[in-house]
Amino acid sequence: MKPERSQKADFLPLTGPDPTDASPIMQEKAPRRFEDPREALEALLQWDELEREELAALEQHPQHAERLQQLRAVQGWMDQRLATPRPGIGPCPSPEELYDYGRGVGANPLSAERRAELELHVHRCTACEHAIEVLATRPPAVVISPREASLPLSAPLRALPPRPSPIEELDEGSATRHDAPAPRSFWRPALSLAAGLLGGLALWTLVADEGTPRLPQTPQLRGSQSGALLFPRGLLLANREALGAAALPLRIELAPLEGGDAMRAERWRVELLRHAGGAFDAGLRVAEYQSSQHEILIEDALGVGHYTARAYATIAGLERECGAQDFEVRHDPQLLAELEGTQAGNELDRTRLKIRLLHERGYLTDARELARTLPPDEDRNRYLSSDGLGPARGR
Amino acid sequence: MEELELVRGLRERREEVVAIFLERYRSLFYHCISHFEPDASSRDDLYQDVILYVLHRLDADSFDPEKGSLGTWLYRVAWCRCVDQKRKQSSQRSPRLTTVGENIPEKVDHCPTPGEQAGEEEIGSLVRRGMASLDEQERALLEMRFVDGCTMHEIAERLEISLEQTKYRLKRASTSLRRVLLNELALEEAG
Ligand SMILES: [Zn+2]
Numbered sequence: 001m002k003p004e005r006s007q008k009a010d011f012l013p014l015t016g017p018d019p020t021d022a023s024p025i026m027q028e029k030a031p032r033r034f035e036d037p038r039e040a041l042e043a044l045l046q047w048d049e050l051e052r053e054e055l056a057a058l059e060q061h062p063q064h065a066e067r068l069q070q071l072r073a074v075q076g077w078m079d080q081r082l083a084t085p086r087p088g089i090g091p092c093p094s095p096e097e098l099y100d101y102g103r104g105v106g107a108n109p110l111s112a113e114r115r116a117e118l119e120l121h122v123h124r125c126t127a128c129e130h131a132i133e134v135l136a137t138r139p140p141a142v143v144i145s146p147r148e149a150s151l152p153l154s155a156p157l158r159a160l161p162p163r164p165s166p167i168e169e170l171d172e173g174s175a176t177r178h179d180a181p182a183p184r185s186f187w188r189p190a191l192s193l194a195a196g197l198l199g200g201l202a203l204w205t206l207v208a209d210e211g212t213p214r215l216p217q218t219p220q221l222r223g224s225q226s227g228a229l230l231f232p233r234g235l236l237l238a239n240r241e242a243l244g245a246a247a248l249p250l251r252i253e254l255a256p257l258e259g260g261d262a263m264r265a266e267r268w269r270v271e272l273l274r275h276a277g278g279a280f281d282a283g284l285r286v287a288e289y290q291s292s293q294h295e296i297l298i299e300d301a302l303g304v305g306h307y308t309a310r311a312y313a314t315i316a317g318l319e320r321e322c323g324a325q326d327f328e329v330r331h332d333p334q335l336l337a338e339l340e341g342t343q344a345g346n347e348l349d350r351t352r353l354k355i356r357l358l359h360e361r362g363y364l365t366d367a368r369e370l371a372r373t374l375p376p377d378e379d380r381n382r383y384l385s386s387d388g389l390g391p392a393r394g395r
Numbered sequence: 396m397e398e399l400e401l402v403r404g405l406r407e408r409r410e411e412v413v414a415i416f417l418e419r420y421r422s423l424f425y426h427c428i429s430h431f432e433p434d435a436s437s438r439d440d441l442y443q444d445v446i447l448y449v450l451h452r453l454d455a456d457s458f459d460p461e462k463g464s465l466g467t468w469l470y471r472v473a474w475c476r477c478v479d480q481k482r483k484q485s486s487q488r489s490p491r492l493t494t495v496g497e498n499i500p501e502k503v504d505h506c507p508t509p510g511e512q513a514g515e516e517e518i519g520s521l522v523r524r525g526m527a528s529l530d531e532q533e534r535a536l537l538e539m540r541f542v543d544g545c546t547m548h549e550i551a552e553r554l555e556i557s558l559e560q561t562k563y564r565l566k567r568a569s570t571s572l573r574r575v576l577l578n579e580l581a582l583e584e585a586g
Contacts, residue, residue: 041577044573044577045570045573045574045577046570048433048434048435049433050435051435052435052436055434055435055436056436059436066580067577067580070576070580071573071576071577072434073514073518074518074521074522074525074572074573074576075434076518077515077518077519077522078522078541078569080485080488080515081541081542081544082540082541082544083481083482083484083485083488084485084544086544092482095474095475095476095478095479096471096475098478099471099474099475104470104471104474105467105470105471106462106463106467106468106470106471122546123546123548123549124546124549125546126544126545126546127481127482127485129546129547129548131431131477131478131481133430134426134427134430134431134474135474137426139423139426139466139470140422140423140426259557263557284463284464285463285467315559316559316563318559318562320558
């Protein structure tokens with residue numbers, strides 16, 4: 001490639017090494033000289049993954065230089081095939097638009113219509129597909145400025161240690177629970193008691209009429225938009241301490257990806273973007289959280305405002321975006337007063353009523369967190385498992 | 396050094412500021428560049444071009460600190476420049492025929508000479524011969540990719556496998572092809 005060089009900046013030095021070259025370990029080693037034929041063959045087969053010094057050694061090798069040249073020419077031919085869009089798929093979008101489509105850092109939102117059009121193109125265009133691949137990987141840390149990094153949100157987080165979910169406690173011996181949504185198996189013990197007498201629904205009503213406030217029904221939450229990112233969603237109370245339980249954490253909940261073991265995430269990464277409002281506001285990345293677990297706890301309070309959480313999973317060493325969720329942290333003094341005034345016979349029932357109230361007002365994440373403080377029972381387990389994945393959801 | 400101070404220094408082309416800038420953001424630029432230019436020996440030109448382009452955009456005042464960090468802006472600008480340069484490079488190497496309804500591609504300032512064209516054809520037939528020696532599955536995969544020009548998504552759909560598996564199989568098949576080509580070359584050298 002022959003770049004046009006401007007006069008003004010001709011002094012620009014290419015200082016320092018290519019940071020993609022040589023891990024610290026590699027730097028300590030002397031570059032290989034490829035006298036061993038097997039070593040040379042391995043290097044030639046992976047020539048485009050070699051560091052600069054090793055590549056230079058091959059380039060200067062009396063025997064291998066020509067072989068390398070040939071392989072380079074072949075790769076150039078193949079790259080050219082991929083870089084030339086097939087006829088009939090229409091012109092490639094501008095890089096700017098492609099960046100937004102690929103959801104690069106600080107991307108602007110696209111209309112659903114435009115996104116669908118671009119998807120059709122990218123699906124069939126090798127060049128555009130290749131270009132946006134890099135956007136799915138994590139950019140270096142310098143993308144986040146020191147100013148952004150010093151926001152209280154980015155404080156280090158701890159990942160939750162693995163724990164059995166309430167469902168697994170009840171649903172013993174279900175070996176397939178990670179693979180396919182099973183029928184609502186946590187009903188089984190109760191149903192067997194009422195065998196032949198009551199259907200599931202009737203039993204449900206019976207339990208509900210005994211006086212204990214029931215937790216609400218959670219809608220199907222998993223949609224194509226949110227993907228693997230289940231919570232936070234909807235509204236979040238700005239003053240969570242008002243919920244009564246001591247300083248509830250904010251919990252990022254991720255669903256296992258479909259596809260069984262082959263799709264098991266080695267690592268999750270969640271980006272948090274804060275929006276100033278407005279349709280074209282892309283949001284400022286304010287924090288990033290990482291964990292090998294499906295749940296990540298954030299103990300810092302989020303400021304009032306609109307946010308988008310975006311999740312990425314690393315599978316077989318490759319990172320891919322796997323869902324996004326919008327939510328709003330809101331100061332809601334009226335709701336706080338109502339929560340404060342909740343009356344019930346005992347503390348547990350009072351908590352249940354608070355959960356219902358939060359749920360009805362769209363504070364699903366808070367309701368869910370508060371439900372976790374209840375002792376495990378069927379109602380609580382049903383509520384916590386109602387994320388659209390069914391009770392058999394593996395954790 | 397604060398971002399705004401850095402930006403000011405870059406606009407004035409103060410050497411020490413440029414040095415700090417390159418030091419701080421080199422890994423960011425290379426994150427993009429090494430994806431678009433996997434050959435380590437060929438990265439410098441693209442790097443130089445991206446840096447000059449970024450400075451040019453800074454001069455034009457297109458960085459707005461209100462909208463996000465300098466790093467975020469740089470990443471976007473660098474990525475877009477890489478895409479642009481790669482497109483330009485590819486259209487220079489093979490001006491393709493446009494079909495009805497398509498936009499005319501950017502002005503082509505370089506047409507392959509008959510010599511270059513012959514070279515390309517020769518490599519093409521070398522690749523096809525190499526592919527013919529591969530096992531059925533690998534050959535079919537490479538043909539889908541490099542002869543039919545299928546995207547990873549299309550291949551994954553056709554073969555009903557995941558995207559990750561597609562990438563893995565393609566990588567493996569490409570390595571097999573290299574092995575075959577190296578063998579042929581060694582035989583030629585010996586003969
Ligand atoms: Zn395209």
